[in-house]
Amino acid sequence: MGKMLSNTRTYRVPPLIKQDRDRRFAAEGNPFEAMMSRFDEAATRLNLEPGLYKVLRAPEKQIIVSVPIARDNGEIEVFTGFRVLHNTSRGPAKGGIRFDMAVSLDEVKALAAWMTWKCAVVNLPFGGAKGGVICDPALMSDRELEKVTRRYTSAIIDTLGPESDVPAPDVNTNERVMAWIMDTYSMHKRHTVTGVVTGKPIAMGGSLGRKDATGRGCLVVTLAALAKKKMKVKGATVAVQGFGNVGSTAARLMSEAGMTIVAVSDKSGGVYNPKGLDIKDCLKWTGEKKFLDAYPKGKHITNEELLELKCDVLVPAALENVITSQNADNIKARIICEGANGPTTAQADAILDKKGVYVIPDILANAGGVTVSYFEWVQDRGGYFWDEKTVNERLEKIMKDSFAEVAAMSDEHDVSMRIGAYMLAISRVAAMHRMRGLYA
Numbered sequence: 001m002g003k004m005l006s007n008t009r010t011y012r013v014p015p016l017i018k019q020d021r022d023r024r025f026a027a028e029g030n031p032f033e034a035m036m037s038r039f040d041e042a043a044t045r046l047n048l049e050p051g052l053y054k055v056l057r058a059p060e061k062q063i064i065v066s067v068p069i070a071r072d073n074g075e076i077e078v079f080t081g082f083r084v085l086h087n088t089s090r091g092p093a094k095g096g097i098r099f100d101m102a103v104s105l106d107e108v109k110a111l112a113a114w115m116t117w118k119c120a121v122v123n124l125p126f127g128g129a130k131g132g133v134i135c136d137p138a139l140m141s142d143r144e145l146e147k148v149t150r151r152y153t154s155a156i157i158d159t160l161g162p163e164s165d166v167p168a169p170d171v172n173t174n175e176r177v178m179a180w181i182m183d184t185y186s187m188h189k190r191h192t193v194t195g196v197v198t199g200k201p202i203a204m205g206g207s208l209g210r211k212d213a214t215g216r217g218c219l220v221v222t223l224a225a226l227a228k229k230k231m232k233v234k235g236a237t238v239a240v241q242g243f244g245n246v247g248s249t250a251a252r253l254m255s256e257a258g259m260t261i262v263a264v265s266d267k268s269g270g271v272y273n274p275k276g277l278d279i280k281d282c283l284k285w286t287g288e289k290k291f292l293d294a295y296p297k298g299k300h301i302t303n304e305e306l307l308e309l310k311c312d313v314l315v316p317a318a319l320e321n322v323i324t325s326q327n328a329d330n331i332k333a334r335i336i337c338e339g340a341n342g343p344t345t346a347q348a349d350a351i352l353d354k355k356g357v358y359v360i361p362d363i364l365a366n367a368g369g370v371t372v373s374y375f376e377w378v379q380d381r382g383g384y385f386w387d388e389k390t391v392n393e394r395l396e397k398i399m400k401d402s403f404a405e406v407a408a409m410s411d412e413h414d415v416s417m418r419i420g421a422y423m424l425a426i427s428r429v430a431a432m433h434r435m436r437g438l439y440a
Contacts, residue, residue: 028324028345031110037346039113042422045413051438052430059109061085065155067133069147081152083131083159086112089432092163093129094119094370096170096199097177099148103132114341115370118363120425122402124374129165131156137172149177153184160185162195162381168373169199179204195380198373207376209391210369214339215249215317216392217368219257220399221360222250222313222337228407229335229358234258237311239272239333241265241303242318243292246339246366248283250315255279259313263306267318268293270306308332316343317366323348331357338362353416361418363425364406371398 028034036057043053067079082105085093095115108130116128133152137145159165160181169178178197182204185196194205202208209216226233236259240251243266251261260276268291271277277298285295293300307314307322310332316322317339323331328344328351336352336359338344344352344359352359372395379385386394410420 028321028347030106031320031342032106032113034321034342034346035110035113038349038418038422039117039426042419042426045415045419046423046427046430048426048430052433055433056087056426056429059084059086059112060088061159062105062109063156063159064105065152067148067152067155069144069151071144072141079133079135079148079152081131081133081155082108083156083165084108084112084129085159085165086128086130087116087429088127088164089429089436090120090127091125092127092161093159093165094124094126094168094373095129095131096168097131097133097152097173097181098171099133099135099137099145099173099177100171101134101136103134108132111341114363116429117422117425118367118370120428121363121406121421122367122371122398123428124371126166126370126374129167130170131167132170145177146180149180150184153181154188157185157188160196162193162377166195166373166377167197168370175199175201175206195377198376200376205376205380207372207379207391208386208388209395210372210376211245212249212253213372213391213395214246214366214369215251216253216395217371217399218246218250218315218317218337218339218365219253220368220396221365221403222254222315222335223257224400224403224407225335225337225358225360226313231312231334235260236313237262238313238315239263239306239309239311240315240317240339241270241306241322242316242340243282243286244318246369247315247317248279248286250317250337250339251279252283254313254315262311263298263301263309264292265301265303265306265318266292267303270301270303271295271298272301272306272309273298313337315339319343321345323352325351328352329355331355334358336360338365341366349416349418359417360403361406361416361421364402364417364421367402368395368399371395 063083065081067081111130112128119126178200186192200206240247263272308330313335314333315337320342323344325347328348406421409424410417
């Protein structure tokens with residue numbers, strides 16, 4: 001392992017990369033294998049040292065905990081929770097906590113690694129983590145949800161802290177859940193610790209601009225991609241899959257920038273209007289009716305049909321693995337901005353590359369959220385808070401600079417933007433390991 005510390009680039013990647021690649025490529029639905037297939041290609045192109053390859057592919061810590069609570073009816077139920085810290089060489093672990101029935105250790109491991117690369121791509125002093133509890137919040141009362149949150153927090157409390165592991169909201173969690181985590185942690189520490197989580201209510205040390213941050217980041221990198229491809233902003237057609245916080249914000253901001261949003265969708269289905277949708281009206285509708293399935297001002301389409309519409313920009317901002325080997329050849333968009341984590345499989349990447357589709361990868365495209373989470377963490381630690389204009393300006397600069405750095409890496413090595421992003425991220429994390437050395 002001593003060779004890991006060298007600055008030279010004369011090493012060959014271990015044979016296990018080649019041995020594992022076919023197996024990983026075949027596992028199209030496995031999020032960890034999908035992440036590793038991209039990692040392997042980037043590591044190969046960087047000629048990453050064998051020792052460093054072994055270090056960077058393995059999560060530092062994987063925690064599985066039981067989360068027992070008394071339900072409102074008096075019955076005891078035991079949920080399972082996870083927290084994975086992938087890499088903390090660049091700083092405290094950073095990553096969301098999700099409450100969902102689909103949570104698994106493989107998923108959490110993949111998302112933790114993605115967070116490592118995402119933080120490195122936008123050059124934040126964080127490592128990557130992720131957590132989750134297997135549960136269905138829709139079937140739980142507020143009291144039960146609070147019990148799960150607090151018991152899960154107490155179970156993983158040894159890893160948490162502003163200097164060690166800083167959670168944030170994710171699927172089915174929100175600022176209220178973050179408030180419960182912060183309070184539980186603070187009660188154990190016997191003093192208020194606002195910096196232990198981000199995505200908190202503003203009154204508790206949250207940051208202005210955090211809610212729109214991921215969608216705003218999607219706008220910034222989409223504008224940069226349109227400029228790089230010499231495409232006009234005004235009138236550029238956009239289809240957005242997913243009308244939650246990220247998708248609806250991206251659609252609204254892109255519309256305000258002069259783009260034409262031709263389709264949006266949520267889990268109930270989508271609506272399409274080639275002349276453009278009034279996004280403010282769509283938001284008003286979902287605010288009152290919740291779902292888009294009965295929205296009257298357009299043709300109703302499925303989520304699958306939305307992905308294959310003819311448009312300039314496609315924004316998959318809902319689920320992972322929605323663009324696969326089965327539908328990638330039918331994608332007609334010229335640019336894909338990945339608002340969701342892992343919406344495109346490795347097999348689909350190869351097809352999209354061949355078609356010439358310009359993909360802004362998730363670890364860059366949706367990094368606006370973690371960037372403003374970093375701003376929140378900085379503000380909490382400093383005890384001084386910025387106005388929203390300052391937050392948005394600083395977010396825009398980081399996203400623009402990061403897009404330019406990924407594009408430069410992509411052009412220099414003649415690789416896709418995704419592999420360019422992974423190469424940039426891995427090179428930054430690897431450089432930190434070389435400087436720090438190996439503690440043994």
